[in-house]
């Protein structure tokens with residue numbers, strides 16, 4: 237019986253652990269736990285280099301042929317515009333959170349602050365699909381492009397050519413590219429960003445060449461691609477929408493910028509500019525490029541694998557293929573760097589929080605890079621790129637990415653309606669204690685500590701917060717303190733219900749295809765009701781507890797994040813084949829087991845759990 241009780245108690249604690257939330261400026265906690273911060277060395281230009289470099293990968297060089305032929309016809313630029321708007325909605329959510337929580341970790345970090353440890357773990361774990369596996373998928377694209385310089389894949393030198401060993405196609409060239417990117421990333425954030433910016437500039441020059449030379453050729457030949465009998469929308473509006481879901485892949489990458497938030501000199505100003513400029517530049521380039529290519533050659537004549545070089549070949553400009561291939565190889569390298577970089581930062585953030593071994597959070601003193609984590613990620617990605625069939629894994633990348641994007645939109649909703657505890661940057665343990673005017677004791681190592689305004693604002697009715705160490709009640713600290721810390725008009729429970737109703741309605745889009753239309757309809761109706769419910773609940777207007785947050789604020793809450801979360805789940809569904817979903821589920825299940833047996837019991841929040849006592853007499857009793 238006793239054992240049963242103990243077991244039941246542990247289970248309960250395990251579930252409570254899933255709801256533990258980090259404090260907003262938790263880098264202070266990290267300092268307190270002896271973790272070193274990354275050096276702040278990045279400015280706007282660097283962020284644009286990382287953003288554009290990661291976003292404009294080889295996707296645009298390859299995707300446009302198939303999408304124009306099978307989904308959009310000449311309306312390809314419209315598909316890029318729609319996908320760009322969808323990406324912008326997500327980017328806006330990312331930007332608010334990156335300004336409010338400027339530590340490393342991106343979607344993982346935001347989910348930990350806004351939703352809870354369980355979801356954060358799954359998002360952090362799921363992000364390996366986007367970044368580590370994404371890097372391998374990207375790297376596999378290199379040998380077909382390099383082959384052009386050698387006159388075909390058959391002529392590649394033995395050490396670069398693909399071989400079949402024991403029935404597995406190994407790709408040394410892809411592994412080599414991953415190793416090059418890893419070495420560059422280990423040299424230092426400023427150095428690797430410079431390399432990425434140079435590589436990206438070459439890629440952008442190649443795209444500009446395509447635009448200028450292609451535009452000239454198309455103009456000279458009367459824009460034959462647009463003189464078609466079957467009109468501008470041969471596959472109808474559905475084709476364009478389907479195409480926009482496919483080309484959404486070419487916008488993935490702006491999120492890498494937010495993963496570097498801790499290394500940015502002035503995050504509140506530079507992150508919004510970095511993300512905004514990267515996304516706008518990418519969208520403009522994609523739209524102009526696609527407008528020219530579908531005008532140069534009728535969409536049905538575009539080549540599926542090499543649409544751009546083949547379009548030039550039609551007019552006898554064979555040599556353009558060399559420029560296009562150079563651009564594609566540079567795009568692959570930059571995109572690869574942009575995938576490996578955030579992965580090492582996310583693992584570092586998870587290790588700092590105790591959810592992964594501290595190996596991943598060790599920062600090299602000279603280069604200021606988590607070198608061990610970077611090498612581990614590079615090694616894993618190189619092995620996958622070398623010997624795995626990445627075509628099968630590609631779907632997982634999109635699902636992993638969209639899971640993260642959706643969680644970020646939900647996090648914005650949560651942060652507005654159930655704001656987590658915000659700690660002023662100066663409120664690290666010692667300072668909070670001294671600022672409390674003698675009421676408190678030092679938080680670290682003490683059994684009790686009082687933290688007084690202005691560092692933690694608890695509203696007028698509660699002038700301070702007493703924290704008592706108690707490992708069993710980790711989840712309650714933020715929940716309780718939030719009651720007085722925002723200007724909401726509804727009760728906490730009501731807000732929780734609003735967010736849950738909304739979330740579950742959004743997830744209706746995950747259900748199987750036959751019933752999807754009906755369920756999406758029902759989901760959509762509940763979604764509208766949930767959103768309407770949220771509209772009537774007062775929200776934290778993002779003024780924060782210290783006045784204006786000073787950073788970018790997502791407009792039109794709850795509509796904008798709600799719309800993205802709904803659309804994100806829908807896009808997710810579009811990407812997922814059954815095989816992909818089985819693989820993703822197995823991966824997430826593995827992650828859940830790891831959390832159960834490692835993360836849950838090593839979490840720093842378990843160690844640093846405090847029970848809030850909000851009775852003022854307890855606080856001020858002599």
Ligand SMILES: NC(=[NH2+])NCCC[C@H](N)C(=O)O
Pocket residue numbers: 290291292293294295296366367370371374485486487488489571574575633637
């Ligand atoms: N983190 C990632 N999933 N990176 C892949 C980015 C792909 C890139 N947008 C492209 O068009 O090729």
